[in-house]
Amino acid sequence: MKKYSLKNDYSEGAHPKILDAMIRTNLEQQDGYGEDDYSKKASEIIKEKLNNKEAEIHFVSGGTQANLLVLSSLLESYQSIIAADSGHISVHETGAIENTGHKINTVKTKDGKLTVEMIASVLAEHTDEHMVDPKVVFISNSTEVGSIYMKKELQELSHYCKEKGLLLYLDGARLGSALTSKKNDLTLADISELVDAFYIGGTKNGALIGEAIVLNKKELQVKFRYRMKQKGALLAKGRLIGIQFLELFKDDLYFEISEHANKMAEKLSGAIKKGGFEFMVEPVSNQIFPILPNELIEKLHEKYDFYIWEKIDDKNSAIRIITSWATKNIVTEVFIEELEKYVK
Amino acid sequence: MKKYSLKNDYSEGAHPKILDAMIRTNLEQQDGYGEDDYSKKASEIIKEKLNNKEAEIHFVSGGTQANLLVLSSLLESYQSIIAADSGHISVHETGAIENTGHKINTVKTKDGKLTVEMIASVLAEHTDEHMVDPKVVFISNSTEVGSIYMKKELQELSHYCKEKGLLLYLDGARLGSALTSKKNDLTLADISELVDAFYIGGTKNGALIGEAIVLNKKELQVKFRYRMKQKGALLAKGRLIGIQFLELFKDDLYFEISEHANKMAEKLSGAIKKGGFEFMVEPVSNQIFPILPNELIEKLHEKYDFYIWEKIDDKNSAIRIITSWATKNIVTEVFIEELEKYVK
Amino acid sequence: MKKYSLKNDYSEGAHPKILDAMIRTNLEQQDGYGEDDYSKKASEIIKEKLNNKEAEIHFVSGGTQANLLVLSSLLESYQSIIAADSGHISVHETGAIENTGHKINTVKTKDGKLTVEMIASVLAEHTDEHMVDPKVVFISNSTEVGSIYMKKELQELSHYCKEKGLLLYLDGARLGSALTSKKNDLTLADISELVDAFYIGGTKNGALIGEAIVLNKKELQVKFRYRMKQKGALLAKGRLIGIQFLELFKDDLYFEISEHANKMAEKLSGAIKKGGFEFMVEPVSNQIFPILPNELIEKLHEKYDFYIWEKIDDKNSAIRIITSWATKNIVTEVFIEELEKYVK
């Protein structure tokens, strides 16, 4: 029997409404390279939600592509990026950023989140032309360990960056989960106001493929389509992503389904807490990192697929569980039963 | 009224069988990053058609991405690519190849096809370390002007490249159309035998997205997935392309639909010839370049969308017409009627 | 017996006055990385000669380094350079420019010189984001075939570039020879006014090593030292180049010795003309390209080293002869005797 996967939020295809829209529009002739009606409409709707008419939206096929494309466009050759050492670009993109020519200055964090102090410490170390010139601050929301930024925290980062002439970029691969977290107090419009560029992740929240890059300011938008084409990111059938983002945003399906993912995670973490277990990082989004006895982990691994994240001590490890728009209620219930059996 | 587009072969979505397969498999849980069952099966089937078990298949989202990814992987930093000056990489990829660090040595051609003599002339000019070291020969089949390589021509190129230590790469964005041309005498297996690497175009032949890169030899395959990830080409939901190529190749749908595209083009070019008009390049595939009076072009432009390719003289221009898997018979018939009206 | 080399202008070491200055200052302690007193003084003196206080001067070790450093600093990743196909960057720098990520759009020329029409033809072909965006015009003075730009020609290029938003860059590897040509009507100050950036070549005009990059405008100067360091161009003992350029420019030694080189070339070309021979390009600087009978070439090759540049017909070839600050009068006299013997 195949295990049920709680490894990630991209194990299934697309939300059914998205497939419906694709079928509905399939034989219409549309212009290529993102100049189709659907990409345009999706872009307009997203800009409304951002409350930022000046923004420019571009659709690309994946998160690493979005990151390397935007970050390299923000930097002169000698400039670097400040990121958490757990940041996706720091570890899990096979040196994609360095391959565009730029150093990443990493800082250690407890919960995957950057603070003004951390950024300041990097700036203090970089004083002259023998060192890189830190220019962009990279954050993720939710972060790679499931934590989220509060409005106050993002404001502090934003103000500091403006003061220091830095640019703030947000990797929103799991932005849906962050913005529908019970703890969250940020809106899409807040984000558009506080960061210079970011992307809204589709792949990990119900789309078949695709991320929506948001460039908030005119000066960052110059000839961005040239950059996309050059990096192999301009899709001939751009409609493929336009249709999906239109479907995700026209009636807020995006938030509805990420809220579902969060609820599934919450049910699991509630039961885990009740079982007396702790978490590596406080669970607030669709990624949770409970610390469980190895014995229990082994038991759960018989039926579920998930990553063992970190050895905690000889008897316990942290695991990573991810829920998604497609996670079924019944799955969480059965998982919880297993857990309760063990606890007794 | 919207014009009917004959501008390109990516105006519509996907072949209905592809959409069906996507719906059918949508809620299955699959591994990410191209390690899903469908990508694996598609890869196996393609390797059978290539009659080359040693080949490695990788799926990416577009042609520019395929080109920049494979070509940069074949070259040392100081090595260059020899290509026709009409080659896609020479003009229409926004310097994507140069952006990976490599020069393209271009040669003028009549019909978009390279010959041994052209390659030899580039080699003769490059003699020492003050110049680049030409290493890869880039060809397209069909070419950017619709011509195709005959088996003998490809064999000559292949033998010359082996003799000179060059690598031969084929851009197969429209390989379906080339291999189902009436004039064609090549098979997929021939190509796999004669070139070092190539890609089989999906986007321009019925897929929603995707190209299948074929690396024919072990030594070109080393850690290719690292390169894909680094360039943002490894899709989280790799199933999206795997499912499509499985559908296209399991029952030769790929060839069936490109044959349709060719037939539609043939009907058009037959009528154009009958009308007494000539072609910029002899029409043999789904791209045709008739030379028409400007007056007629204007008339056709009222109902059809296509590119005016080149001014021929004060009264005539070459236009580019492209047919596809989705081009309807009735459209060609109406087009031909218009033409006949004008000729009378 | 070793042949006398007329192959290039970098066969000898440095002008004796330069060596004297190096010995004189050898044991002084100076700051590193170009912040020594000599580099500063040399920079001040050159800026005076340029009549441009706003200019910034940077010293680097060679011409390819100067070109790749400045050109890459002027361009966004998707932008390209327009150059003559005989331009040094087009052929003789092993793809150094492409290695920084940029395409060169080459145009054929008769005499190595670009015109407004040539540039306009490149611009006309580059219309959208599927193609590179031409941004910098690269010229050399004197050119790679010994020709020079007249003031009117440079003004036309300069005005056109301003009008079109292009940047104009001049490779001055042999600027001394150009500016002391009998035909020349340009000054260093004219050049500084008409181009955006250029370099004054030292290596080919009496220095042991070194070129002086001139960045004429504030906006091109931002953190240029960061770029130098990153490309390995910031020398720890920057004094080495500063001392040389101070020596070359404080009393116009630079022009004095390039004038000598030109005179030696003039003597040779005068005798060649008198002998009834023609030139591939009209000789006006220290590089001359006479067309001589192969028989005579063979004879001369017994005593002199030079390049055979191009086959003209079955009996004649063009050769390249280069004179320098170190070319002795007696050498030209003996060469002329040989020639005269043959002509009789």
Place this chain on the structure above:
Amino acid sequence: MKKYSLKNDYSEGAHPKILDAMIRTNLEQQDGYGEDDYSKKASEIIKEKLNNKEAEIHFVSGGTQANLLVLSSLLESYQSIIAADSGHISVHETGAIENTGHKINTVKTKDGKLTVEMIASVLAEHTDEHMVDPKVVFISNSTEVGSIYMKKELQELSHYCKEKGLLLYLDGARLGSALTSKKNDLTLADISELVDAFYIGGTKNGALIGEAIVLNKKELQVKFRYRMKQKGALLAKGRLIGIQFLELFKDDLYFEISEHANKMAEKLSGAIKKGGFEFMVEPVSNQIFPILPNELIEKLHEKYDFYIWEKIDDKNSAIRIITSWATKNIVTEVFIEELEKYVK
């Protein structure tokens, strides 16, 4: 009065014997681009000292250039370098390595030296294609904090690298000082046997300019001159460096003068120890890092120029003092007097 600089080992020009050789050979005609007699002879002599006829020697103008050139030539695009976080490439080369496309995986060290355990920990973290593939181990000898590798340590690193398929590269900017340290038990020939590539630093040990790159194995040498030219590292007057390295190695001047530098450092550190002060890192080469009271540092700063390296506590700081081939005995004596005055 100008302070006496103990900031670095490149404050003066060149050793007088080097200048003598340059004057002696100045007017000889020599081939360009490192194909002169002197570069060839210097290369032969160095290969004898290495006891490695298979090695290839190339001369370049500086250390950052040597590092970026060799390291990028050893790596595929997705491969990375393991280095100490105090490594020159990690901090002080303005992202030169990343600018060639590669990530550096840094590890914390106490004394600037890597161990097998540190390398193993990086390898353990890099397991699949979502992460870079560590391939080269970068070490410096002497290190950036003045420590040196013992033969046993280098052997361990070398064996481990061979076992794991890693390449070992040594930055020898201050190799002279390392190999003439009292503590040293390595020879040039040992190094050539134990590492895959390294460079012998000239700039910081008596040369006016120049480093000698050593490529120890045939497979690393392929078309290296193409790489040099492409990066702007092939000097037209290559003789300039050839003459210097010939002078430095023909009678072991290189070791003689670095031994002098070490002796000067030893005198200073002896007196500092005698004064009861400690060191940040045990002093063994020409870079020493004594920890002194801020009051004393201020006093010394009146007459000497040096870097304050690190705050130790409220009253004490570590400073960096560097001696060189040009440091005069009398300077160290006066320095020691000042010190003794303070201690009393």
